[in-house]
Amino acid sequence: xxxxxxxxxxxxxxxxxxxxxxxxxxxxxxxxxxxxxxxxxxxxxxxxxxxxxxxxxxxxxxxxxxxxxxxxxxxxxxxxxxxxxxxxxxxxxxxxxxxxxxxxxxxxxxxxxxxxxxxxxxxxxxxxxxxxxxxxxxxxxxxxxxxxxxxxxxxxx
Numbered sequence: 468x469x470x471x472x473x474x475x476x477x478x479x480x481x482x483x484x485x486x487x488x489x490x491x492x493x494x495x496x497x498x499x500x501x502x503x504x505x506x507x508x509x510x511x512x513x514x515x516x517x518x519x520x521x522x523x524x525x526x527x528x529x530x531x532x533x534x535x536x537x538x539x540x541x542x543x544x545x546x547x548x549x550x551x552x553x554x555x556x557x558x559x560x561x562x563x564x565x566x567x568x569x570x571x572x573x574x575x576x577x578x579x580x581x582x583x584x585x586x587x588x589x590x591x592x593x594x595x596x597x598x599x600x601x602x603x604x605x606x607x608x609x610x611x612x613x614x615x616x617x618x619x620x621x622x623x624x
Contacts, residue, residue, distance in 0.1 A: 468494075468545075468548065469492060469493075469494050469528070469531060469532060469535065469543075469547050469548070470492065470493050470494075470547075470548045470549075470550065471490055471491070471492045471493075471524050471527070471528045471547060471548065471549035471550065472490060472491045472492075472493075472524075472549070472550050472593065472598055472599040472600040473488075473489075473490045473517070473520050473521045473523070473524035473525075473549055473550070473551050473600055474488075474489050474490070474517070474520060474551075474552060474598050474600035474601055474603065474604050475487065475488050475489070475506070475510075475513075475516040475517045475519065475520035475553075475604060476489075476516075476604040476605045477510060477512070477513040477516040477517075478509070478510070478516075479604070479605060480505060483509070484509050485505045485506050485507075485508070485509055486505070486506045486509075486510045486516035486519070486520075487503065487504065487505055487506070487603075487604045487605070488502070488503070488504055488505075488506055488516075488519060488520035488523050488604070489501070489502060489503040489504075489520065489600045489601075489602075489603025489604040490502050490520065490523060490524035490527060490600050490603065491599050491600045491602070491603060491619060492524075492527065492528065492531055493599070493618075493619070493620065494535075495620075496620045497619070497620030497621075498619040498620055498621070499531070500527060500531060501600075501603060501619075502523065502527065502603065503603035503604060506519055506520075512555075513553065513555070514553055514555030514556050514559070517551065517552075517553035517555070517556035518553075518555075518556040518559055518560070518579070520604075521549070521551055521556050521560060521579055521590075522577075522578055522579045524549050524600075525549060525578065525579045525582045525587075525588050526578065528547035528549055528587075528588055529547065529582060529587050529588065531547070532547050532587070545589075546586050546587055546588050546589040547587065547588045547589070548588075548589050548591060549588050549589070549590055549591070550590075550591050550592070550593035550598070551590055551591070551592065551593060552592070552593050552594060552595045552598045554592065557590055557592060559580075560579045560580055560583055560590055561580075561583055561590060596611075597618075599615050599618040599619060601615060602615040602616065602619065
């Protein structure tokens with residue numbers, strides 16, 4: 468099953484305060500797609516940074532779903548499962564109501580809401596300690612790094 472993990476590290480860059488987005492997609496027991504990069508603008512909250520990162524992951528998940536559907540014998544009728552560790556970002560994505568604290572979020576990031584409503588993706592909460600995409604967004608203690616590395620399907624040499 469195609470599964471995605473989305474994460475952000477809010478205002479990580481001490482020079483410009485831009486957040487870092489990251490995602491990982493796994494198929495079976497191994498990673499098939501991943502991304503780590505600075506966001507274009509400054510996020511004013513952790514929820515906003517996570518919501519922006521989630522929009523990147525949703526776009527990649529939909530692309531991977533379409534790509535996999537081209538392969539013979541691969542069933543891609545179910546939505547892509549994307550796990551997120553921020554409850555605020557999940558709430559904004561699933562409930563298309565007006566939030567006064569998020570009215571400034573650019574329309575392009577609200578693509579996530581539409582993908583959820585259309586059934587292209589399914590969002591699920593993932594506890595931070597299990598968020599595989601953490602490996603793409605921040606420095607980690609060795610033990611946690613090793614746990615996440617195994618979650619990517621990468622064995623030690």
